[in-house]
Amino acid sequence: xxxxxxxxxxxGRAWTFAALRAEAHRVAQRLAAFGVRPGDRVGxxxxxxxxxxxxxxxxxxxxxxxxxxxxxxTSAELLAQAQRVRLRCLVHNTATAPQASALAEIAPLLxxxxxxxxxxxxxxxxxxEALHTLMFTSGTTGQPKAAMLTWxxxxxxxxxxxWRLGVHPEDRWLLNLPLYHVxxxxxxxxxxxxxxxxVLHSRFxxxxxxxxxxxxxxxxxxxxxxxxxxxxxxxxxxxxxxxxRVVLVGGAATxxxxxxxxxxxxxxxxxxxxxTEAASQVATATPDQVRAQRNNGVGYPLRGVHVRIADADGAxxxxxxxxxxxxxxxxxxxxxxxxxxxTARTLTLDGWLRxxxxxxxxxxxxxxxxxRRTDLIISGGENIYPAEVxxxxxxxxxxxxxxxxxxxxxxxxxxxxxxxQRVPGAxxxxxxxQAFCRKRLAGYKCPRAVLFVDALPLTASGKVDRKAAQAWAxxxxxxxxxxxx
Amino acid sequence: xxxxxxxxxxxGRAWTFAALRAEAHRVAQRLAAFGVRPGDRVGxxxxxxxxxxxxxxxxxxxxxxxxxxxxxxTSAELLAQAQRVRLRCLVHNTATAPQASALAEIAPLLxxxxxxxxxxxxxxxxxxEALHTLMFTSGTTGQPKAAMLTWxxxxxxxxxxxWRLGVHPEDRWLLNLPLYHVxxxxxxxxxxxxxxxxVLHSRFxxxxxxxxxxxxxxxxxxxxxxxxxxxxxxxxxxxxxxxxRVVLVGGAATxxxxxxxxxxxxxxxxxxxxxTEAASQVATATPDQVRAQRNNGVGYPLRGVHVRIADADGAxxxxxxxxxxxxxxxxxxxxxxxxxxxTARTLTLDGWLRxxxxxxxxxxxxxxxxxRRTDLIISGGENIYPAEVxxxxxxxxxxxxxxxxxxxxxxxxxxxxxxxQRVPGAxxxxxxxQAFCRKRLAGYKCPRAVLFVDALPLTASGKVDRKAAQAWAxxxxxxxxxxxx
Numbered sequence: 001x002x003x004x005x006x007x008x009x010x011x012g013r014a015w016t017f018a019a020l021r022a023e024a025h026r027v028a029q030r031l032a033a034f035g036v037r038p039g040d041r042v043g044x045x046x047x048x049x050x051x052x053x054x055x056x057x058x059x060x061x062x063x064x065x066x067x068x069x070x071x072x073x074t075s076a077e078l079l080a081q082a083q084r085v086r087l088r089c090l091v092h093n094t095a096t097a098p099q100a101s102a103l104a105e106i107a108p109l110l111x112x113x114x115x116x117x118x119x120x121x122x123x124x125x126x127x128x129e130a131l132h133t134l135m136f137t138s139g140t141t142g143q144p145k146a147a148m149l150t151w152x153x154x155x156x157x158x159x160x161x162x163w164r165l166g167v168h169p170e171d172r173w174l175l176n177l178p179l180y181h182v183x184x185x186x187x188x189x190x191x192x193x194x195x196x197x198x199v200l201h202s203r204f205x206x207x208x209x210x211x212x213x214x215x216x217x218x219x220x221x222x223x224x225x226x227x228x229x230x231x232x233x234x235x236x237x238x239x240x241x242x243x244x245r246v247v248l249v250g251g252a253a254t255x256x257x258x259x260x261x262x263x264x265x266x267x268x269x270x271x272x273x274x275x276t277e278a279a280s281q282v283a284t285a286t287p288d289q290v291r292a293q294r295n296n297g298v299g300y301p302l303r304g305v306h307v308r309i310a311d312a313d314g315a316x317x318x319x320x321x322x323x324x325x326x327x328x329x330x331x332x333x334x335x336x337x338x339x340x341x342x343t344a345r346t347l348t349l350d351g352w353l354r355x356x357x358x359x360x361x362x363x364x365x366x367x368x369x370x371x372r373r374t375d376l377i378i379s380g381g382e383n384i385y386p387a388e389v390x391x392x393x394x395x396x397x398x399x400x401x402x403x404x405x406x407x408x409x410x411x412x413x414x415x416x417x418x419x420x421q422r423v424p425g426a427x428x429x430x431x432x433x434q435a436f437c438r439k440r441l442a443g444y445k446c447p448r449a450v451l452f453v454d455a456l457p458l459t460a461s462g463k464v465d466r467k468a469a470q471a472w473a474x475x476x477x478x479x480x481x482x483x484x485x
Numbered sequence: 486x487x488x489x490x491x492x493x494x495x496x497g498r499a500w501t502f503a504a505l506r507a508e509a510h511r512v513a514q515r516l517a518a519f520g521v522r523p524g525d526r527v528g529x530x531x532x533x534x535x536x537x538x539x540x541x542x543x544x545x546x547x548x549x550x551x552x553x554x555x556x557x558x559t560s561a562e563l564l565a566q567a568q569r570v571r572l573r574c575l576v577h578n579t580a581t582a583p584q585a586s587a588l589a590e591i592a593p594l595l596x597x598x599x600x601x602x603x604x605x606x607x608x609x610x611x612x613x614e615a616l617h618t619l620m621f622t623s624g625t626t627g628q629p630k631a632a633m634l635t636w637x638x639x640x641x642x643x644x645x646x647x648w649r650l651g652v653h654p655e656d657r658w659l660l661n662l663p664l665y666h667v668x669x670x671x672x673x674x675x676x677x678x679x680x681x682x683x684v685l686h687s688r689f690x691x692x693x694x695x696x697x698x699x700x701x702x703x704x705x706x707x708x709x710x711x712x713x714x715x716x717x718x719x720x721x722x723x724x725x726x727x728x729x730r731v732v733l734v735g736g737a738a739t740x741x742x743x744x745x746x747x748x749x750x751x752x753x754x755x756x757x758x759x760x761t762e763a764a765s766q767v768a769t770a771t772p773d774q775v776r777a778q779r780n781n782g783v784g785y786p787l788r789g790v791h792v793r794i795a796d797a798d799g800a801x802x803x804x805x806x807x808x809x810x811x812x813x814x815x816x817x818x819x820x821x822x823x824x825x826x827x828t829a830r831t832l833t834l835d836g837w838l839r840x841x842x843x844x845x846x847x848x849x850x851x852x853x854x855x856x857r858r859t860d861l862i863i864s865g866g867e868n869i870y871p872a873e874v875x876x877x878x879x880x881x882x883x884x885x886x887x888x889x890x891x892x893x894x895x896x897x898x899x900x901x902x903x904x905x906q907r908v909p910g911a912x913x914x915x916x917x918x919q920a921f922c923r924k925r926l927a928g929y930k931c932p933r934a935v936l937f938v939d940a941l942p943l944t945a946s947g948k949v950d951r952k953a954a955q956a957w958a959x960x961x962x963x964x965x966x967x968x969x970x
Contacts, residue, residue, distance in 0.1 A: 159644050163679070167648035169785040169850070194648070195788055300654040303680055365654070 007192070009172075009216055010050045010200035017195070023050075024057035027112070031062055031089065032121035034110055038063035040088035041134060043107060044179070045069045045078075045096045048202045051112045052179050055091055056188050060132070060151075063124025064088070067134045067146070068180035072382075072442040075102035081144045082106055085134050085337055128152030134337050135182055137276045137383065146337040149182075153279040156330035158190040160302035164284050165220070165246050165270060167194045174212050174221040176201035177381070183222055183251060186280040206234035213241050220244075224251035224381030226412055229258055232265060239266045246270050246287055252378040252413050253369060254296050263294060273298040273369045277346065277353055279331045283307065283367040297368050305329040307367055308352065309360055319363045322370060326352040375466060377406030379414050382444045386466075389447065392440045393418060396433060398426035403456050404447065405470040407477050417473045418447035421456055451476050492677070494657075494701055495535045495685035502680065508535075509542035512597070516547055516574070517606035519595055523548035525573035526619060528592060529664070530554045530563075530581045533687045536597045537664050540576055541673050545617070545636075548609025549573070552619045552631070553665035557867075557927040560587035566629045567591055570619050570822055613637030619822050620667055622761045622868070631822040634667075638764040641815035643675040645787035649769050650705070650731050650755060652679045659697050659706040661686035662866070668707055668736060671765040691719035698726050705729075709736035709866030711897055714743055717750060724751045731755050731772055737863040737898050738854065739781050748779060758783040758854045762831065762838055764816045768792065768852040782853050790814040792852055793837065794845055802845075807855060810844045811837040860951060862891030864899050867929045871951075874932065877925045878903060881918060883911035888941050889932065890955040892962050902958045903932035906941055936961050 003018040015023065036042055042064050046052040059066045067085055069078060079102060082090065087107035092100035094113045103109070110116060126132075132154055134146040173191050175198045177184035191198045199216045201208055204227050212218050221244070223231065228249055240247070247262075250272035262269050268287035274280045285299025301307045308316045309323040317323040332353045335343035346354055356373030377384040386404035393402040401421040406414030422428060430450035437446040457468035488503040500508065521527055527549050531537040544551045552570055554563060564587060567575065572592035577585035579598045588594070595601060611617075617639055619631040658676050660683045662669035676683045684701045686693055689712050697703050706729070708716065713734055725732070732747075735757035747754050753772035759765045770784025786792045793801045794808040802808045817838045820828035831839055841858030862869040871889035878887040886906040891899030907913060915935035922931040942953035 159647075162644075162648040163652035166651045167788055169788075303652055303654075 005195060006197040008050060008053055008198050008200060010048075010053075010198075013050070014197075015050070020054070020057065023054040024061060026118070027051070027054045027058035028061040028121060028123075029118035030110065030112075030116050031058060031064070031091075033117040033119035034089045034108060036062055036064050036088050038124050039131070040064045041067050041085045043067045043069055043082060043085075043087040043090035043103075045071065045090055045092040045100050045103075046112070046179070047071060047093075047095055048175065048179055048184075048200055049093065050200065051093060053188055053198065053200065055112065056179070056185070057192070060126060061123050062121055063126070063130065065131050065134055066185075067136075068185060070136065070180045070442065071096065071099070071178070072444055074440060074442060075099065076440060077144070077442060078103060079106070081136055081146070084144055085146055126151045128155060131334070133185065135180075135185070135276050143342075145339055145342050147277045148334040148337050149276075149279050150334055153331050153333060154186065154189045155193070156304060157186060157279040157281060157302075158193045160304055160331070161186075161190060161281050161284070162194060163303055164281075164286060164299075165248070167196070168219065168245070170217070170243070171196045171219045171245075172199055172217055173197075174199045174201065174209065174216075174218040176204045176209065176227075177222055177224075181251075181381075182276045182280045183224075183274070187222060204230075206231045210235060213244055217243055220246045220248065222248045222250070224413075225249060225254045225258060226252075226380045228254070228262060228267075228269075229411065232258075232261055232267070235265075237261065237265045240268075244268065248272055248284070250274055250281070251381045252372070255413075256296060259290075259296055260294070263291060271296060271298050273325075273357075273359075273367060275355060275357075277333045277355070278305075278327050279333070282325075282327050282331070285366070297362070297366050300366055301327075301329075302331070305331055307361065310352075310354070314348065314352075314354075317360075319361055319365075322358060322360045325355045325357045325359045325367070325369065327355060328352045377404070377414050377416055379406070379409070379416060379444060380412045384416055384445050389416065389418065389437065389441060389445055392437055393420060393433065395440075396428065396436050398423055398428040399433070400424075400426075401456050401464075403464050403466065403469045405466060405473050407449075407470070407474050415448045416445065417477060418450045419453050419456060419469050419473060420450055421453055449477060449480075490680060491682040493535060493538055493683050493685060495538075495683075498535070499682075500535070505539070505542065508539040509546060511603070512536070512539045512543035513546045513606060513608075514603035515595065515597075515601050516543060516549070516576075518602040518604035519574045519593060521547055521549050521573050523609050524616070525549045526552050526570045528552045528554050528567060528570075528572040528575035528588075530556065530575055530577040530585050530588075531597070531664070532556060532578075532580055533661065533664055533669075533685055534578065535685065536578060538673055538683065538685065540597065541664070541670070542677070545611060546608050547606055548611070548615065550616050550619055551670075552621075553670060555621065555665045555927065556581065556584070556663070557929055559925060559927060560584065561925060562629070562927060563588060564591070566621055566631070569629055570631055611636045613640060616819070618670065620665075620670070620761050628827075630824055630827050632762045633819040633822050634761075634764050635819055638816050638818060639671065639674045640678070641789060642671060642764040642766060642787075643678045645789055645816070646671075646675060646766050646769070647679060648788055649766075649771060649784075650733070652681070653704065653730070655702070655728070656681045656704045657684055657702060658682075659684045659686065659694065659701075659703040661689045661694065661712075662707055662709075666736075666866070667761045667765045668709075668759070672707060689715075691716045695720060698729055702728055705731040705733065707733045707735070709898075710734060710739045710743060711737075711865045713739070713747060713752075713754075714896065717743075717746055717752070720750075722746065722750045725753075729753065733757055733769070735759055735766070736866045737857070740898075741781060744775075744781055745779070748776060756781060756783050758810075758842075758844075758852060760840055760842075762818045762840070763790075763812050764818070767810075767812050767816070770851070782847070782851050785851055786812075786814075787816070790816055792846065795837075795839070799833065799837075799839075804846055804848045804850075807843060807845045810840045810842045810852070810854065812840060813837045862889070862899050862901055864891070864894070864901060864929060865897045869901055869930050874901065874903065874922065874926060874930055877922055878905060878918065880925075881913065881921050883908055883913040884918070885909075885911075886941050886949075888949050888951065888954045890951060890958050892934075892955070892959050900933045901930065902962060903935045904938050904941060904954050904958060905935055906938055934962060934965075 007017040007020040008015040132151040133149040272284040308326040358371040359369040389404040409415040457465040492502040492505040493500040617636040618634040757769040793811040843856040844854040874889040885908045894900040942950040
């Protein structure tokens with residue numbers, strides 16, 4: 001019976017599906033006592049703890065809307081997001097209480113580790129159309145935007161992913177991605193639908209991963225390329241246990257040398273391309289396919305998902321032609337919460353999601369993603385939108401202009417570098433600007449280096465030439481490191 | 486785009502999903518002109534022709550209920566079924582017109598090969614709860630019973646089957662099982678959901694199968710054991726093309742020597758156990774699993790499906806203990822149409838389906854089906870319920886008592902044999918009784934042999950001892966054949 005099967009393994013304990021349901025019911029009763037009603041937005045400011053999993057299911061039982069919040073944000077960033085979606089309450093625990101306290105003014109706080117009252121509630125029947133999650137993506141404007149994902153988006157994503165990767169009775173999925181990223185949240189929803197256990201880790205740690213593979217008999221894990229590299233390093237390129245059947249790598253392009261190393265170590269890598277606005281995976285190459293092709297194509301779109309490579313006017317391009325990746329199908333979000341303009345820029349009238357990413361399809365219909373949206377920086381699995389960082393830099397009185405770019409980094413994929421043009425006569429130093437950013441931005445968004453320029457490179461049309469800026473920054477960083485070593 | 490992808494290959498032609506949808510729409514318009522409304526029952530008396538596939542989708546578009554009728558039934562049998570479900574109309578083609586004419590009195594006939602009027606209709610949104618199919622199973626009483634399958638039953642069956650067997654972008658499913666059996670119908674619904682093409686054959690023919698594997702690049706085929714044997718015979722135990730990744734064998738137990746032969750020929754056999762009342766597959770062992778285990782276990786229940794081995798009182802039995810196979814989950818039918826008594830006998834109040842089949846689960850939870858319901862005879866993939874044949878024999882004035890059993894047959898799995906006790910002084914011959922049956926029963930149900938006995942073997946409680954009867958019949962047939970050869 002499913003009820004007696006394992007649903008969750010975490011912190012040295014285990015919960016069956018019956019126990020998980022009971023825990024979720026208790027959390028739902030506590031939320032009900034806080035006045036949470038169907039359709040209300042419930043903020044989740046929790047690390048990867050069992051309570052987070054219970055909360056995700058509790059919010060579903062109530063028919064409320066889950067709003068996972070990034071733990072790495074500053075108070076100001078969190079406040080902006082909480083205000084944007086008008087939270088009915090914010091759930092935190094002892095560890096996140098200090099961060100939560102900054103939001104006390106705009107949303108009642110529920111400390112999940114404390115004793116709080118319970119109230120009865122009517123369990124809501126989930127419909128596919130019901131709004132399920134508001135998941136923040138920063139977007140190019142630097143304004144927080146919340147992607148509206150329905151239960152149908154998550155449901156179809158889970159089904160189609162299962163068709164692609166298979167669902168085996170002995171599967172166990174390791175979850176060490178943050179639950180405030182779609183890649184982490186999707187594992188919780190998928191596992192519940194498949195009836196398989198999650199092995200929950202508080203964070204990525206290569207030693208803990210190897211332990212979980214061996215002791216907890218994990219069969220599937222989801223990693224970003226940085227994690228894959230660290231896992232291979234730690235494991236000294238030895239093969240993983242035989243029962244590990246899928247290592248799903250996504251969140252950023254996998255560098256060719258890393259992929260070659262992983263295949264050499266017989267790691268069953270599946271490569272995927274996905275994004276928050278499409279409820280995670282869009283296209284996925286199975287381990288068999290990756291092994292056979294030995295390249296970093298991300299395979300066919302999942303079943304039911306359509307990909308178009310579009311030119312600047314949105315017209316479909318033929319195979320092999322490079323263009324913007326557009327996505328359509330039951331996994332595509334309904335739009336951005338309370339932001340019709342951003343929605344209109346991102347979703348076409350006939351349902352296509354404009355990802356901003358560059359790629360092409362080969363003659364057989366497989367997708368190749370050449371470059372994430374030109375301005376996006378991906379560092380250790382986190383997305384950083386330059387506009388957001390630039391907006392903060394421009395708030396500094398001594399900054400005239402700024403351009404933030406990603407510079408290649410062997411460990412993190414990319415690191416954030418700022419090119420800054422000071423106001424005439426100003427002499428602010430890099431350290432001061434970095435400190436200025438740290439007060440206003442999550443740490444992972446802050447520039448690792450600030451390079452001063454007399455003027456930013458411009459394109460013919462007078463816009464900042466990001467490509468030239470990136471090339472210049474890459475060169476400058478390389479020279480600096482050469483001098484240091 | 487899905488719309489431009491292949492959906493159906495048949496009779497030397499091909500249809501894309503767009504073309505399939507358009508054809509189905511045209512058939513729906515013709516049904517609408519016949520007055521078919523949502524919820525109406527539409528009989529399908531069609532061989533495996535493209536129009537049958539169009540009709541299945543047309544009935545869905547209308548929100549009507551599909552009633553597939555077995556082409557091998559006699560007029561009297563068809564009449565009983567059509568009356569039972571009160572058909573709004575019966576769809577036939579030129580080939581089945583003679584059979585259909587017998588039903589003209591009780592249902593308007595729509596000749597799909599003729600020109601008939603069209604009328605507009607409102608396409609109905611499918612809900613998971615909506616009744617989708619009435620599929621006849623004869624049952625032990627000999628009375629036709631129609632299993633009520635919802636769209637949700639078929640939907641979950643397709644999803645869970647896809648998770649077990651995988652859904653690959655290059656998949657093509659060969660369909661040569663009759664569409665009036667759940668195993669055939671399920672392929673049509675699955676393929677539409679997966680977005681993969683069906684290769685439709687009018688019947689099983691080993692030479693046509695090999696052609697389709699090679700030329701049409703079929704990757705999956707569904708067979709009953711008799712077909713597997715004939716395919717191996719015809720192909721002289723050579724391997725199938727490499728792109729064939731699943732040969733799904735079900736409908737009856739696969740004899741161990743046949744399985745060994747198939748594995749020797751490297752046929753990727755998947756073994757399944759299913760039944761009409763559960764919308765097809767209940768448990769399925771993947772090709773990898775069958776290859777590794779080399780036995781005829783049918784694997785784990787599909788995801789979301791629960792199997793209990795029950796004792797005579799319905800209490801769950803421990804692993805390895807033999808009992809009745811009970812099934813619960815989203816694939817289980819809603820009940821038998823307009824037959825609350827049969828429904829109550831078959832479905833428990835808490836949703837378990839009592840299959841009547843005998844089996845056990847091993848310690849790992851895999852299912853082993855030892856024997857289909859004791860009285861059921863399976864011959865060449867057709868289910869024959871002895872009670873139905875016995876009821877016909879008893880109508881003959883010179884028959885006092887009869888017991889119909891299945892005797893093992895290398896080609897067909899089982900063949901139908903009748904033990905008959907004549908009324909005192911009667912001298913009716915076997916041939917006369919066989920002719921009597923042929924007039925009243927589909928050919929596959931008629932006894933291949935009639936053996937006369939002075940008295941039927943009885944159990945201690947005075948009921949006919951079917952086991953003893955079968956043993957006696959097996960022995961008698963073997964002796965008769967030894968004498969003949």
